[in-house]
Amino acid sequence: VPGLSEVDFHTNETIFSITRKPGHLAILGAGPIGMELAQAFARLGVQVTVIEAAEPLGREDPELAAITVEALLRDGVTLRTGARVSRVERRGRGVRVVMDGQGGEDTVDASDILVAAGRRPTVDGLDLEKAGVSHDGEGIRVDRRLRTTNRRVYAVGDVAGGPQFTHVANYHAGIAIRNILFRLRAKVDYSHVPRITFTAPELAQVGMTEAEARAAHRRVRILRWPYAENDRARADRETQGHIKVVTTHKGRILGAGIVGAQAGELIQVWSLAIQQGLDIKAMTALVPPYPTLGEISRRAAIEFYRPDLTRPLVRRIIGLLRLFG
């Protein structure tokens, strides 16, 4: 961002140690970190404006992301989307953010700015070339066993260029150890790795979103179940949100997204289902304890069979069977 080096700005490395309440915090980037911190600061009573060139939480299913966005707006966060930051400049004791939007140039004057536009690994100064370890802008190049271009050197975590999550770094460590110590040919597979945005409500996704599934498969089924129909959610007054499951037309589970309370916990059963290649039928066999939020997973799965149950032929068969007592 032009002008950034001339102003004071926060990053994820400095923002957690500030000792003064910002008057107005402008956040550059509406990805997970930008949105989480926007909501946190808004709830601490700070005026917050988030500036995003594309859509907020643009990687997520728009239907689910919209519920998170609504929650932030209710918390008082101002969102400026479709606004590309062209430069920042010092203004008095604060910072002016200049943006190119649909209506031309626009500005936001803030006391503080937080840059949350993504993180890139830095490997400068490690002289990796001398060890024959190749790298590019995404990090150190690795194969699926996490071996670098020097087969005796492995790379794990964010620097290995996969999804940037603590649980992925942990997963990588297990893969590398199995390869190095036990000589097993363990390989990474990100298809069942969940990602969570820790806003309130949480937004969780594993596997394909609806758009990804439609791009990869000719026919897909979309199954939903709302928190508002779940007794535990009602008792806890956490009725906002829903689960959305994507399957092939035959019922193979392709992905699941949940926006709502405890979404990060509830997504885990779907991660296992995808990892195991399960069909939606397996999820209908689950017996979740009552009253728990986990019931939404089974209810969404049962939705797969609802069109069959309401077919006239099936209804006639049920009617016939009743004649036999």
Ligand SMILES: Cc1cc2nc3c(=O)[nH]c(=O)nc-3n(C[C@H](O)[C@H](O)[C@H](O)COP(=O)(O)OP(=O)(O)OC[C@H]3O[C@@H](n4cnc5c(N)ncnc54)[C@H](O)[C@@H]3O)c2cc1C
């Ligand atoms: C604000 C924020 C929130 C996040 N929230 C989540 C979350 O909720 N859940 C989640 O799963 N992930 C989250 N992440 C991502 C998560 O933090 C990273 O994916 C994870 O920390 C990656 O672990 P790592 O060990 O690869 O890298 P890091 O945790 O970045 O550790 C790398 C370490 O190497 C050190 N280092 C760098 N260069 C050198 C060198 N030359 N010599 C010696 N040491 C060096 C660095 O100082 C650092 O301590 C978040 C990230 C951010 C920025």
